[in-house]
Amino acid sequence: MLVLIVLTALLMAPLGLFARHESRPVVGWILALIPLALFVTISALAPTVLAGGRVEQAIPWVPRMGLELRFALDGLSLLFALLVSGIGTLIVLYTAYYLAGDPGMGRFYLTLFIFMGAMLGLVLADNVLTMFMFWELTSVSSYLLVGYKHDYPSARRGAQMGLLITVGGGLALLVGLVLLGNAAGSYTISEILAAGEQIKASPLYTPAMLLIFAGCFTKSAQFPFHFWLPNAMQAPTPASAYLHSATMVKAGVYLLARLHPTLSDTPLWLYTLTIVGMTTMLIGAVTANRRDDIKGLLAYSTISKLGTMVLLAGMGGPEAPAALVATILAHALYKGALFMLAGAVDHEAGTRSLSQLGGLRRAMPWTAALAILSSLSMAGVPILFGFVAKEEQLYAAVDNGLPPGFDILVLIAVVTSAVFGVLYSWRLVSGVFFGPRGSGMKEHVHEAPAGMLLGPALLTTLSVVLPLGLLPATATLLQPAVNAISNEGAKISLYLLPSQIGLPLILSMTALLIGAVLTRFEPQIVAAPSPLPPWLNGDRIYDAAVDGVLRGATIFTRTLQNGKLRSYMTWAVLTLVVVVAPPLALFGFGGLALPTLDGVEPFEFVSALLIPIGIVATLNARSRLGGIIAASFVGLMVAFIFVIYSAPDLALTQLLVEILTTVFLVLLFAVMPASFERLSSPSERSRDGLIAVVAGMVIAGVAFAASSVTQVPNISAAFRTESQSQGFGDNVVNVILVDFRGFDTLGEIVVLFTALLGIYAMLRLRPVADPTRDDEETPLQPTLPEVAALLGNGQAGQPAPREREAPVAGKGH
């Protein structure tokens, strides 16, 4: 069932392409049936989970690597899967209106469904490797969605930045997950959690966790990787609302929550997550107030809330899991709605800039009403679900599991971010819907189409209705998710009004009050300098890093691949020396017998020594003929070595080949310069000589070590005994070549034939020298007969020009 859910979204993705031919919104209503069906199916599984059960399914994939498509549905997966499919339904519908008439709509739907399948796979996976695969698939589909308007450089940059950062983090995550799997002895998430104590005692715990944190922090836009999220706002608004607010960016939080039950109670977990989450929360909240673009404002507020979630996952305490779950739900409800409404405003008014918008409440009353309600929820104003979640956050922050001193700091940070939350919510509403009419808007602004408002209306209604009597039911629904995050039996109890007025409520009201006062100072706060020092600008660091890599690659390529054969040769030879020499020196000569001269006759020495003499003669040859003769002499001496040491077949072949090669060389040199010029400088020659001598010494060492090791029994013995009985031949070498390894010989013949074809092509077929051709500028143009030959039609061309090159072709044969 679970596999089917994931596969449905992925396999139905091509259906999205129908939107290419049908640009009316009706296509959205039809396509929305897919995620709706998924939502209903997942809901149908909910009773099992609510009853404390668990739905599992596994398909073996690569069993030897511990890789299997294993899926499980528990409370946490259920919450995320419902969010992904539920909000997905609304987004699919919304897209039909937002992108109406856009020729790329089919492509957008295709990618959106792929993302949906990947995200469902991610939250349902019960195997860390399966989860990782879907994790990366969400990064890739996010890249495609952000780069949807690929005509714009900013969209391409945003897409690339998101991809590089999340996939870079993904690499760290993969290593972390593998370490985790090794420490646990299993890649199944439930078994990893069961082995929590064993993992924490393992030395792999710290590196595994740090790498997993890197993956989660990049994915969930935590400081200092947060800057990719605002840049990803180049995506069409449906994608921003879906991926970069409601679902994908929460994947990091999801994984942290997933590992929370048994891996969390260590100082590493506590301090890393608390500090990073707190920093992100504050930076996001402050920066959101400095943004003019409403999507940018929402992006930074998302970063702030993601920071809050990481903080809640990290800080411990009995209430933190419940607060985390409530925050995830509340944020998905109001932020999903606000993004879609921001898209509606952009769509109708033609701008997203706060300084150009204003007074839209008359032109877009429904949009305004929904945005105001959702913003109130974002600000945490009572009776909305955002308030309930904020109460939970404060309750958790008051009763956190941090040491004294630090706990107060976290509490202050949470309250501060709540204050700024009020401020940016107010900026959004007052800047867009109130005040004088904006200057940069379209002439006639209309209300957004009803289909575009349906999604936000539904989400906003939930934000409003849930606290009005449905809180106990909501708590029941969320309890399994809390159970999945906490193994200490944390209970979620949502309330609108606490039974007694405690510290959380006082802090909440104080935050609202301070926030309301601060709205009077909005211009000063907007103009305030950035809280980060200028050098800590993620955008700039990213650009510098990308530029640096490209420049480094250019230098590297220019150095190594300069188009000169001998520099490649130099690098190859040096690499050989560097790679082979150290292991050879360390292990190559262990237990080697010193060379003895027993049974060695003088003529062996002499014939062996003649080879180096021939080499020296080759090197020193001043004329081409001298070089040929010296090299041939070396070849003949090698043949003589074969004669001495019982290899008559080799000697015979070598002799024949050497003679033929010499003949060819002489033919070639008929066209070459008569003598060698000194082309290299003396310093180059001595440098190359040094390289050559070192390489020769290494190879000599390899040869000696290889010839002296004790052989493991090899297949030569079988060849020796079965040569006559199986191959009916007395010469074992011949039998091997034509019988035992006959196919190898066939391959050898094919190689020779291919070489022959190549030689024929080079010597016989050639472009006709064109007198009109300018050697420096124009590339080679085929002449008419050549075109005819290439097309396989000899009659089409003029036969005449062929004769021109006949004398040249005949030369040397």
Place this chain on the structure above:
Amino acid sequence: MTFVLSLVVGTLFAGAAYLMLRRSVVKLILGMALLSHGTNLLLFLMGDGVVKGMPPFVDEATGVTPTAAADPLNQALILTAIVINFGFTAFILALAYRANQAVGSDDLDDMVETDRL
């Protein structure tokens, strides 16, 4: 004797490397010839050791090859290598011939932009 032959292999490789680092096409080809000799001899030494006067032939009396005879396996491999290397050398020679016609030079540095030919 393997020690002496190992040194010979080393000199073959050193000479080949030096020649292949030169700018002349002809020297490059000669270097490749030396390289193939060196490789063949290196393979030759990697068998069960070098044996004098005992080629891997079947003994008529017993019907099997004496175990003291030379290793047939690496001889078969080298035989293949020699032949393939011959095809390769012939190809390179034809290539050098064409290159010389096209560029009119023996200097590899004059062939940096041969992709335009």
